[in-house]
């Protein structure tokens with residue numbers, strides 16, 4: 001079944017590659033994908049990236065592709081919600097809701113802008129604020145005429161989003177444990193930085209400066225890549 | 227013109243993580259509307275959220291979880307992107323979303339109170355532990371020196387002000403804490419309009435509570 005999915009997903013991508021390489025039709029090699037920094041899933045021979053799976057869901061309402069996204073992200077979204085303070089039953093229900101939203105909003109997924117993991121994270125985060133916190137999340141409106149636009153739109157970002165994701169992943173691994181731990185606390189526990197500082201028996205200033213240090217390293221990693 | 231004073235990394239991280247209270251998130255998000263640099267930063271920080279989400283340990287879903295979700299796939303039509311909200315012609319261009327959504331009928335219809343060259347209007351009063359205010363300071367007005375208890379964030383929407391820490395114009399965010407002692411002066415020319423949020427502890431509010439903003443302490 002997994003192989004069938006991979007085959008289903010290949011044609012559109014192969015077409016893209018072909019267009020870029022003097023119309024020579026050839027299969028996409030795993031190495032190429034790795035060079036683009038895309039996530040690969042499953043066994044050898046079935047390595048569709050999350051971005052390809054999501055594109056298959058968006059364009060063809062591909063249920064098999066959705067099942068694989070569900071199996072990868074569903075349990076992680078549930079873990080995220082539990083760490084954010086949801087009990088197991090609500091975490092289970094909310095994780096299902098989040099994955100349903102992934103299916104329903106698939107058409108809005110833009111792989112040139114974000115990796116699938118980023119997109120799932122923002123959906124899970126917003127759902128949590130909405131349901132667990134019962135609060136509004138103030139967000140910009142990209143269509144607002146009062147929004148100050150980017151000086152110039154960066155050119156082709158298709159490759160960038162997934163590459164950046166891979167680069168960030170590597171950079172997080174490189175962080176000193178105390179900084180990585182703090183980042184995880186900041187992202188996964190619904191606590192203010194002062195509460196985190198209290199719990200770690202650290203001055204708030206130390207928490208902030210460690211977060212700043214971590215950010216500096218991640219920024220440098222991304223800049224080196226670009 | 228791009229802002230020069232940005233919210234600190236810790237504020238951007240907390241915004242991307244979604245761990246801030248609404249008033250603070252409102253200041254950050256309204257700054258984002260005026261600052262492409264920080265919009266980019268927040269996009270990167272959301273990517274970081276995705277990376278951390280992927281690498282964390284999974285929590286097994288219920289046995290019937292997949293089946294239940296698959297059973298609901300056809301339940302609703304795919305969610306279409308929301309149509310862009312229509313901007314009423316009367317909207318003040320100085321106030322971008324999301325702040326605009328908090329103003330009801332508009333800036334002028336707010337419940338303003340005035341005191342010595344300073345007008346203020348309360349927003350988000352239902353959120354405990356915070357004071358969220360729009361402030362309008364008459365151009366050229368100097369305020370008495372004061373210190374803060376608690377943290378205060380001020381986002382300039384129009385005009386500007388200066389204090390010991392710099393010159394703040396549209397889009398700039400000033401962060402002040404207990405260590406800050408300053409004497410802000412509104413720029414001459416245009417009146418200074420800003421959004422100020424303090425996380426003053428509740429004991430400081432009430433009829434004799436202090437107003438912790440760069441311009442006035444009552």
Ligand SMILES: [Zn+2]
Pocket residue numbers: 229231232233257261263264265
């Ligand atoms: Zn900024």
